[in-house]
Amino acid sequence: MQTSTQPEIFAEQEAAQAAAIGIDQSLGDFTYDVKYDYDAGSGLTENTVRYISAVKKEAPWILDFRLNALKTFLAKPLPTHWATKDLENINFDKIRYYLAQGQKPKRTWDEVPEDIKKTFERLGVPEQERKFLAGVEAQFDSEAAYSNIKDIVAKQGVIFMNSTQALREHPELFRKWFGKVIPTSDNKFSALNSAVFSGGSFIYVPPGVKVAQPLQAYFRINAENFGQFERTLIICDEGSEVTYMEGCTAPKFSTSTLHSAVVELVALKGAKIQYITVQNWAPNVYNLVTKRGLALEDAEIKWIDCNIGSRLTMKYPGVVLKGRRARGEVISIALANDGQHQDTGAKMIHAADETTSTIVSKSISVGEGRATYRGQVHIPKHLRGCKNNTECDALLINTNSRTDTYPAITVRGDKHATQHEASVSKVSEEMIFYMQQRGLTEAQAMSLAVNGFINDLASQFPMEYSVELKRLIELEMEGSVG
Amino acid sequence: MHTLEIRDLVVALTETPDKPIVKGVSLTIKSGEVHAVMGPNGTGKSTLSKAIAGHPDYTITSGDVFLDGKSVLEMEPDERARAGIFLAFQYPSEIPGVSIANFLRAAVQARLGEGEDLDAVAYYKNLYAKMDMLKIDRKFTSRAVNEGFSGGEKKRCEILQMAMLEPSFALMDETDSGLDIDALKIVAEGVNQLRGPKLGVLLITHYQRLLNHIVPDYVHVMYDGRIVKSGDKNLAIELEAKGYDWVKDIAVPAMS
Structure with missing residues (x-):
């Protein structure tokens, strides 16, 4: 993927970001004033933090905690002296830090790209969970x-x-x-x-x-x-x-x-x-x-x-x-x-x-x-x-x-x-050829090699996770060969 | 009944396509036949088998290979394998962390149609039957493929895979290399078990001694990229007696 055109990428994904978070109304005891029925806007200021805390009706100590944290955040440099410079491409002013539920973009199942749908299918994700993950439904009710x-x-x-x-x-x-x-x-x-x-x-x-x-x-x-x-x-x-x-x-x-x-x-x-x-x-x-x-x-x-x-x-x-x-x-x-x-x-x-x-x-x-x-x-x-x-x-x-x-x-x-x-x-290449000679496709050969590499660790995962991990690696490898 | 036809095959290393190693080999193998290809080192025997299997290091610059009349040259190595061509490697790769049982299972699964699931119970039943036939210990298949195997174990692992995948044609590349006489006997016994009307074999070897244990129907002598003499099993015995210098003498007029 490209690494040079950050503002565009962020702009394009602004709508996508909006789907990220919402207030869980199912908790029952929570309402918010109509005049606050927006998201917290883009960018991070003291107002953003006050807004989030107010929407959540938090105790004063939590608000203080948040405000102190904000000062620390603004004062601290990015750790780019040891970490990757790619961190500098994060545009903190373009991020929406909190969004009320009413502001979620409505997306229909038809708008979800075909390959995403296929992946859900192949991973065996149940119907309702698929809709949730695809951002069609804000809440997954199980x-x-x-x-x-x-x-x-x-x-x-x-x-x-x-x-x-x-x-x-x-x-x-x-x-x-x-x-x-x-x-x-x-x-x-x-x-x-x-x-x-x-x-x-x-x-x-x-x-x-x-x-x-x-x-x-x-x-x-x-x-x-x-x-x-x-x-x-x-x-x-x-x-x-x-x-x-x-x-x-x-x-x-x-x-x-x-x-x-x-x-x-x-x-x-x-x-x-x-x-x-x-x-x-x-x-x-x-x-x-x-x-x-x-x-x-x-x-x-x-x-x-x-x-x-x-x-x-x-x-x-x-x-x-x-x-x-x-x-x-x-x-x-x-x-x-x-x-x-x-x-x-x-x-x-x-x-x-x-x-x-x-x-x-x-x-x-x-x-x-x-x-x-x-x-x-x-x-x-x-x-x-x-x-x-x-x-x-x-x-x-x-x-x-x-x-x-x-x-x-x-x-x-x-x-x-x-x-x-x-x-x-x-x-x-020799290992891949060996496996292909036994009838596995190049992608199957690669995913088998990867699964072999992590085999001793994957066995420590709970059964359902290690099975899913294996399938996931297969899907990743499929995309990596031409 | 299947046929593997190698026609005027010229093969070079992919990086040096103008320097052929195999310089025009023609050979037809039918189900049930065992063809031995003998010859000194560096004469193109292994190259021939790898090129037929589709190894990316080798390029076929002219000629063709037909499986039941259909050219395999446009097929990927895995397609050729699924079509029935099996290569028993001289130096099989290690696959760390992947057990023989799981590897074979993936290979068997790869031969099933889209959406078709392998019957695990039937698979293990078949695997154990084949292991019993080849006198292989049950514990063997829980080991990672070829990892830390002795020379003999690697070759037995190849034979077991061949038994499980039931190819129409087996290309056996220097099956006897690196084996002591006891290991050689065990491997030969395995091949003899699998020999039958459904299997055609191309047996590549440097030494005549393997042919004491696997008696071929035909023997071809290769020298400098060409088959210079063909005959029955007696040719191997003659070769053993006269040595490879003898074929050089035959090869000279063939090249002129």
Whole structure:
């Protein structure tokens, strides 16, 4: 795709952006004044932030939080000294930061491009979900399936709702950890999210409760969850366990061009959180997400992160290992197709003795796709008995693909163990010919090679996700050969 | 009954199309026949088999290859494979992370029509039957294709694939290379099991010893890109006794 004509691209997609976010009226207790029945307009000023907060009828502390964040956002430079210059192509003045539901453009199913429809079909996305994803319907209503899960977990005292609602109904719980794992000033985009956040999930698991089935934000909550600037906070109290899955493998059509989420996880003593993401973005999207967990004594946080699509993804899930014997793990798969840049990795901040971290990253670059691994492991001198294991493997599909690895492992002191392995392999012409000679088409051969490359990681995904991931890779590869 | 006809085939490396390696080979193989092609190294035997299978490194500059009267030259390698041409590789590629069972399953699936789904139960039943026939351990197919395989294991993996895909014609490229005598016997036994009225074989070998185990119907001697002598199995024995220098002497008048 072209990288030079940004204003045009943004202008063209203005209408598309408009479909991104809305107020969830199904919550029932929410109305807004007729005179506010607009979107927040383009660009970001104090008024935008005040507007969003007013529409959401937020408590004053939240408005203050947002306004401070806005100042931080405006003051902070873009991280272009180490990151790609492509960030400079984001035109913050052209973005709509919030939109009321009445302002959504009406699109009919007939207007949805044929190839998008076909993809939905081949991925087996149910009829109603297709309409939602294609931007035909603002809201996907599967409350029946979803509330069933909610009922079960609610009996155990688990709170699972969207963030807007949680801020209203559980302000004490929310406020205690909100912005504590990822401070507003962490980076420019965490500050942006803190100023204009809307949607996302809130989960609280009481002490000792082990949630048997994974909680999903997989078509399952409401339109707001698919927002540009969602904010997710998961708190697992002592000894509790939860698995959360977000995203979907169907391409998100007509979403906005900037997605900047913040996800904070808190695992108290002995708690376990597993957070699984499979995302497939439209090729015009900047996906700039900050994800971090805080693991206290004997707690465990595991990120499983799979990134496909987007124009630029920058995402480095991290764990702050704050308590003794805490464990952190990041498993990441990134696929960069033509014109895409997947800049992903992991952060492991060891802050207590005997903490353990593991990073396994696999990236695939196809055509002119570019994959970058960026890792940061920090073990300070005063600690003892910390361990880190980092493994990053890259697979190149065509000769003009690109992969870079920037592992930064800082280990001070001599009472620790670290291991780092990296490999770059290529799908050779010979391997493709071998598979073709057995009757597979070139695209089938490539997708089999890619699936083989990630096989050991994909098996850690829940069954339905790994099957979908496999199909998704097949579709990606189909498009990559002439 | 199928026929694979190679007619006046001239083959060069794609990057040096003006330097032919195979310089005009004609050969017709029918179902049920085993043709051995022998000759010294660098004489174009492997090139011949790869060109028939459609390897992108090789270009056919003139001549043609017909499968049941239809030229295959415009077909992609995978189309040729699905049409019934199987190449047993001299150096099979490794496919990390893909088990033999899954690889073969994908290959079998690729032969089904659009929207047709493979019957997994029937597939495994067939796979296990073929493995029993070839005396291959059940655990073998859960290993990644050729990854870390010994020379013998790689060749057995090729034979198993051939058994599963049931081609009309098998082009076997230096099947005996890198094998000790025990591995050679096992591989030969496999080929003999698959031999039958439905299969035509082009067996490429440098050494006569393989032909003690797989007895060919016809033997062709290749030298400097051409077939310089054809005969029955006795030709191989004669060649073994006289050595390849003998064919050079035959080749000289053929070239003049």
